[in-house]
Structures are given as structure tokens and as C-alpha cells.
Amino acid sequence: MLTLILPDEISSLIIEALLKSGSREVGGILMAEHTGVNEFTIRDITVQKRGAFASFFRKIEDALGRLNNFFDKAYHDYSRFNYLGEWHSHPSFEPIPSPKDDQSMFQIVQDVSVGANFAVLLIVKLNATSTMIGTAHTYFPDGNKARALTPTIRST
Ligand SMILES: [Zn+2]
DSSP, rough: OOEEEHHHHHHHHHHHHHHHHHSOEEEEEEEEEEEEETEEEEEEEOEEEOSSHHHHHHHHHHHHHHHHHHHHHTOOOTEEEEEEEEEEOOOOSSSSOHHHHHHHHHHHHHHTTOOOOOOEEEEEEEEEESSSEEEEEEEEETTEEEOOOOOEEEEO
8 A cells, every 4th residue: 555645844835725725626746755665755746726616637737847846856866756646625525536536547647648657646625623634545557546545644
């Protein structure tokens, strides 16, 4: 099972985005460092508006500049720092993947131009006490999907 670590500074970035977005969905991409066996630590994220609709089409072109900055910072050490996947909020729903979320994640992971062996989807929301709760799932090109551990996020 894959373990996804969110350091405090990344959690703060996400909580800030959730507070700003209110009842609108927000999301972006996850950039991570491979920090252990089946363990990835999020090192940077992008934050993109998702508009009024619950469905989200990621705008990878918006993220490319940010990705390049990240890779410059990481000295192009692609073996350790890499695109890990996506995150978004479900302000009005349980933070679990919808059928549409599953579909778009399988599209990403099965896209040969992305060339990923897997991709992670992190879904978060704020509960009544403004605590971040969420889930993470790993998607594989063969059509499999597995729950990932998120020890620094309260699960639902
Ligand atoms: Zn969703």
C-alpha cells in the first residue's frame, strides 16, 4: 500500500485554498519526493480554480510552468522528485472519488504521453471545525485502484 505524507506547510497551503474557495471546488497537481518504500512526501502543489461545476478537467498547461520551476528546484532529480497525481476538494460531498474522478484518473495513468506507472488522487474537505479530512487512492494503468494511507490527514 502506498503511503502519502503531507508536511505541515503543504497542509497549510491546501487548507488556505479550501478556506478561500468556500463552496467551490479547488484542485491541482501533486509533486512529491520518493522518501521510502512505497512512501511519497508531497513537496509542492498547484492550486487551480475549478469553477461552479462539480466535474473537473485538469489544466495541465496551466501547471507546466509551475512544474518546470519545481524540477529546477529539484535539480532535475527525476528519480526522486516527480509528478505524483492530482488533488481536489469536495466541499459538499464526502471526500471520496466519484465515478467521474475515477474515469479521469484512469485517463491520466493510461495516457502514454504522461508515462506514469501510477497516479494518486487526493480528495479533501474541511469539516465543521475546519479540520482537513480526506482520502487518497492510487490508480494503475491496468485499471486497478487502491486506497492509499494518509497518516497526516484524518480519514473519513
Ligand atoms: Zn471529485
